[in-house]
Amino acid sequence: MAFSPLKNDTFLRACWRQATDHTPIWLMRQAGRYLPEYVATRARAGSFMGLATNVDYATEVTLQPLARYPLDAAILFSDILTVPDAMGLGLSFEAGEGPRFAHPVRDEAAVARLAVPDLDKLRYVCDAVGSIRRALDGQVPLIGFSGSPWTLACYMVEGAGSSDYRLVKSMLYGRADLMHRILAVNADAVAAYLNAQIDAGAQAVMIFDSWGGVLADGVFQEFSLAYTARVLSQLKRTGADGQPVPRIVFTKGGGLWLREMGELDCEVLGLDWTVNLARARAAVGESGEKAKALQGNLDPNVLFASPEVVAQEARRVLDSFGKPHTDVAASGPTHIFNLGHGISQFTPPENVAALVEAVHLYSRALRR
Template sequence: MTFAPLQNDTFLRACMRQATDHTPLWLMRQAGRYLPEYCATRAKAGSFMGLATNVDYATEVTLQPLERYPLDAAILFSDILTIPDAMGLGLSFAQGEGPKFAKNVRDEAAVAELAVPDMDKLRYVFDAVTSIRKALNGRVPLIGFSGSPWTLACYMVEGGGSDDYRAVKTLMYRRPDLMHRMLAINADAVALYLNTQIDAGAQAVMVFDSWGGVLADGNFQDFSLAYTRRVLAQLKRTGVDGQVVPRIVFTKGGGLWLQDMKPLDCEVLGLDWTVNLGAARALVGSGEHAKALQGNIDPNVLFAEPAQIAAEAERVLRSFGAPHTDKTTTGPTHIFNLGHGISQYTPPESVAALVEAVHRVSKQMRAGA
């Protein structure tokens, strides 16, 4: 497969801790319900899964935010729960509700049925990656992604979202052997899934450990981090065009464990809004195993007025500190993002204010302003 040469590689350079002319910006869930054009396409598709499993629709909605805003990366439009769906758990989305599985995994018999799924069942995802990469035509890089082994296990055991994580933690404490068995299968499935996205044209990959932060200290390391490590150990280092494919790990609520995450075999750590970027930079931004940092403005800032959004964006940029500007070396770098996914109620014009402020202020900081 050959793709058009990349015109804006700012995001990839920042992932590799190389100096850039501005701080690159993309948003978690940037193709989503806050955009009226997304809602129109979803209505045509008839359902969320109708949207995600149709290559043309998935391509269309991935590109929609890039038509509106000068973002520095695109992220595949899909869902973190495609893997358990391919394992036969029966994923569905009711309008206005979260995901639900027809079957859950709570006992020995259910765990015994689990296996790394045939990737042909997820062909729609890989076809979408290739289609989006072609449609981008080199405009910006394309990020592929998966849920983490632990986060997938949470949904698989709970059967959907959860407020108290009671079912998954009950299984973890009562039968840690079963939980470890499930997590090993999930890790190998995630690695194969991300590698197949890389083969289809993804230029960076991200592991979303959305529920890692609900674990107790010690359990996080044993039941989440260990299996994220198992995924990373299996990932391809280069993509179809021979370029390095950076790996991003985001643990919501994981700021407590940055020191534990520093040795991870990845290039970027994503942070939620509870973490001070300057403190994170001091911990993991330089030295052995240094990481680029991604994040971390509170998504609810986007409900403020444009001037307040710009001020908060500047505060986040300045909390990271002076940008790395020496193009002959690597150093601490920052990729601007939200601390979690964008709310469906966000005014689209608020995103325009954020993108403008990040690009403007980050250029001024590099000019010494």
């Protein structure tokens, strides 16, 4: 599979802990409702799933933020719940309500029916990956992604988002055998799904453990971390263009377990805004085979302040990481700038421009 040569590899170099001339930046949910052009495209598509399942629309919205901002990576436009949808759970999105499953998994029979889905049901995602790679024409790398086994299980059992996780935690504590069965199927499905994205052209892959932080200490390790590790152990290491593919793990609320997450077989750890980057560097370690690049971690609500405050807070995040690695002959600690969670739909687009400019300018100054 032939793709255009990469013109900006700053993000990938940072993933591999190689020196870069600036700190790369991309944003979780960067193609989304804060952009008027996205809203217009979604209106043409008729629905969120109409947007996500149409290759041309998915390609268009993935590239929209790159037309506005000099970001250092693109991320596939899709949803974390495509895998359980392919399992037959009936995903839909109601306006103002978020995702919902018609057939939640709440009893032994429903758990027994679960299986790794036929990846042909997710062909639209892989077709979008290839289309986006071609449309990018080497401008920046493309990131593929999936939800983590635990995060998918939360939605599958609850049937929708949740404020208290009562149903999924009731199963976890009351029928741990069923929960382990769900997580095992999810882990193998996520691995197959991410490998399909890699084969289609994804140049990095990210696992979103959005709800790992709702678990108790000890429970997180057994029901979330272990199954994320199971996914990572199955991932392909080489992409469609023959280049190595870095793996990113982001656990919202995972700051308590940084040392254990540092043992994961991945290249990058994403951090939410509650974590100090310098302390994270110390916890994860900066040398040896298991050393990680760090990604994050501006509070997304900073983007509601003035552009001056946005720039100030961006500099604060860069300073909290510390002096950038500049030795081109060796690997060392590296940072990928991002938000601590997804960008809000109410974010002023001009503030994103202020953020990207501040990160690029200040991180270059730090390297002089």
